[in-house]
Amino acid sequence: MAIVITVAQQKGGTGKTTLAANLGAALLPSRKVALLDIDPQHTLARWHELRPKTASKLTFSEVSGWRVSRELDRLKAHHDFVVIDSPPQVDSDARLAIRGADLVLIPVQPSPPDAWAAEGTLQLVAAEKRKAAMVLNRMPSSGKLRETVTALLQRGGKPLLTATIGNRTGFATAFARGLAVSEAAPRSIAANELGALLSELLEMLG
Numbered sequence: 389m390a391i392v393i394t395v396a397q398q399k400g401g402t403g404k405t406t407l408a409a410n411l412g413a414a415l416l417p418s419r420k421v422a423l424l425d426i427d428p429q430h431t432l433a434r435w436h437e438l439r440p441k442t443a444s445k446l447t448f449s450e451v452s453g454w455r456v457s458r459e460l461d462r463l464k465a466h467h468d469f470v471v472i473d474s475p476p477q478v479d480s481d482a483r484l485a486i487r488g489a490d491l492v493l494i495p496v497q498p499s500p501p502d503a504w505a506a507e508g509t510l511q512l513v514a515a516e517k518r519k520a521a522m523v524l525n526r527m528p529s530s531g532k533l534r535e536t537v538t539a540l541l542q543r544g545g546k547p548l549l550t551a552t553i554g555n556r557t558g559f560a561t562a563f564a565r566g567l568a569v570s571e572a573a574p575r576s577i578a579a580n581e582l583g584a585l586l587s588e589l590l591e592m593l594g
């Protein structure tokens with residue numbers, strides 16, 4: 389049975405699809421990975437269409453509505469990991485994806501509106517009794533904003549990961565080629581950050 393990681397955050401543009409694609413590909417080639425896109429924007433589907441034939445293979449699937457749970461069960465039976473990319477809203481599909489997750493990864497950009505939006509997603513994860521992990525994405529390497537937002541997110545013992553992802557053009561460059569940063573530029577800072585994020589998630593998942 390696969391471990392399911394759902395990337396969710398009701399606010400738009402926080403990096404859900406970027407992280408879903410990068411984590412999915414970073415788990416390869418030693419694990420069988422499926423990506424499940426339940427966002428009608430089809431962004432992850434377009435990334436997968438760009439993926440070179442020579443790249444490590446992953447299963448890609450795209451569903452919505454009542455098919456989400458059934459498709460998730462089908463993928464779980466034949467993979468080690470299923471990574472779900474969800475839409476920027478709390479609809480019934482997003483709830484199903486959260487309900488089916490072993491871990492819900494919530495990308496948060498370093499600004500108060502993003503931090504506040506994450507609280508709504510955290511409440512939903514708690515209501516479904518799932519495990520949550522917030523990750524700061526597009527994080528400046530130093531400065532006041534870093535400290536302020538980290539403090540804001542940690543308030544009340546919220547589950548903020550130690551790993552952070554910087555604002556790196558390498559993510560868009562790799563995405564345009566259907567690749568993860570770990571595949572397109574394995575020695576880059578972005579690839580290092582992605583590796584640290586993956587390690588921390590795997591540790592949380594035991």
Ligand SMILES: Nc1ncnc2c1ncn2[C@@H]1O[C@H](COP(=O)(O)OP(=O)(O)OP(=O)(O)O)[C@@H](O)[C@H]1O
Nearest residue numbers: 400401402403404405406476526554555556559560
């Ligand atoms: N760490 C990063 N560094 C630089 N650019 C990034 C990073 N993460 C995401 N981006 C860029 O931010 C934009 C939004 O990212 P993405 O599409 O992954 O967000 P999303 O949460 O899936 O959006 P939506 O809510 O619309 O589904 C994209 O242009 C992406 O390339």
Ligand SMILES: [Mg+2]
Nearest residue numbers: 404405427431
């Ligand atoms: Mg998206």
